[in-house]
Amino acid sequence: MRLNRAVDERLGHLYRQGKVVGGLYSSLGQEAISVGTAYALEKQDILGPMIRNLGSTLVRGFKPRDIFCQYMARAAGPTHGRDCNLHFGDLNRGVMSCISMLGALIPVMSGIALSSVLRKENRVALTYIGDGGTRVGDFHEGLNFAATLNLPLVVIVENNQYAYSTPVSHQMRNTRISDFAAAYGIPGETIDGNDVLKVYSTTKKAVERARKGGGPSLIECETFRMKGHAEHDDAKYVPSQLVAEWRKKDPLARFEKYLQENGLMTPTEQQTVIARITRELDDEVAFAEASPLPDEHTELPGVYAD
Template sequence: MTSGPLGPLDPGPAPSTAGRLAETALGREQQLELHRWLRLNRLVEDRLTNLYRQGKVVGGLYSSRGQEAISVGSAYALGPHDVIGPLIRNLGALLVRGVAPREVFTQYMARGTSPTGGKDCNLHFGDLGRGLVSPISMLGALVPVMAGVAFAARYEKKDYVALTYIGDGGTSTGDFHEGMNLAAVLEVPLVVIAEHNGYAYSTPTSRQMKIRDLAQRAAAYGIPARIVDGNDVLAVYEATRRAVAAARGGAGPQMIEVKTFRMKGHAEHDDAGYVPRELLEAWRARDPIERFERHLTATGLATAAELEAATAEIQRALDVEVDAALAAPMPPPERAAEGVYEPGPEAPR
């Protein structure tokens, strides 16, 4: 990626029509599976946008549009016992790890049957039984937490790896630096995916750091970091597979910087009027899903009709999921404190 008239995030000339992606050992079935996860990621978010505009979503709606290849490609590279700590733009990672779209819809609509029973919204939920650590709002905080999860793996002599995500803005927090340093000196099996998507809310990366690559921040702690094209699902998958294998094999923490672009505002209420339109246009030509579809058809792994049929099938499944979520009840008021406070002793009469 070169600096150009648009600054350090200028993606350069649009990719060739074939959109050549990274080399992979993944076979046809696996690549078609990746395609279904990518489309599911985008279509779930499209449905959420509709629900938001109908006033059905409680709180904010956060999109990973244009960044789906990062969540999907990285989560696809994990083993069944690995643990992830996702952020609000990592819906794709949750889906790949087995979270059902209905859980996501009910969670965003604060229904009583949602994973948090309506006590929190969006993707703020976890399930340790499924290897999901719940995100919290404080940026950077997941890095030391996931370093702790990775430490536990080594302490218990288990071979699982902890993987978490961080945005460019998040890499400026103290927690990020403390967590990275701790993980490095403890040599724990932690993989950090740093999503360099150009903006932290309305602040361009150039206004918050004097370096061009987030990978330089990992180098400061002696953590190996690779830079990959975040809009190439195969590149993300291959880099994560290698990083996970290295961490699992005892090489200590690993970081992957993925270059990408945030294609919507910070959240649905933000029209991103501060982002130059030509930058968005340039990145739209690199849409990760369309690029992957061009790759699948150009390499003969699928026909356009097969890809359309797969997408239509997802749409039909989502019709059912959305209807079920809309029919789910709101949480009963008498359960508001349940799971929040320890049940105290009976009040004296």
């Protein structure tokens, strides 16, 4: 979670220096969801991150330099400069690429779950969607498909209270998103998405149920988008009192406090972790900045099938 936040902060600096090509979508305040859910998976499982799931990609083995190269459109990045934010994957690491069209990953991940059943691969598929994303047809079609075929799929709703400038109360009448699970006959639960241990244990249960043939689950994680929709958006439309309330529930500060109060991390150990991450990120940013942009003749390979 600390690494997730530190990479996010560095990206913010790079954006302000004009070095990030394209938009920058922060996961500030939502780190517990990405990290807690990704750790609940086994190696063979497939994860389908969305743009705020930087932490999940780090848990699955992507390096900070991959992220920096990607955002700065370097040839060494996962998409070799073809895309400039989190739209990348690597099936060797069990990561399906994020799809920009909201909701579209749900049927795709259902398809992955179906292929796992047909091939007896014992894989669970897990993906994410925002509160706004749950209002598109693909979310419902994908969930219905997975529920009807009893597929090993876990869908994590990151309810961060806003879809761009639209609060949840202006997106739906029943604002308890986990209730929609009942319509498809699958378990649904709403949990504190800023409590990493709760996120981990709830996801673990759903993953184990899916693996044993118990079918899909919907987990709604309540959280808050602590920045604008993207770096260009100052989120003037969000009441500052709401931001202040959620700042007190910061998932990283809460987990570090928990570790310290339970004798699992001393203040010195905490500082050691922070110093190690700072050093590591200095090197990773330097690597990305020194990396070349893609050669102009390499733009087509890998875009279309041969």
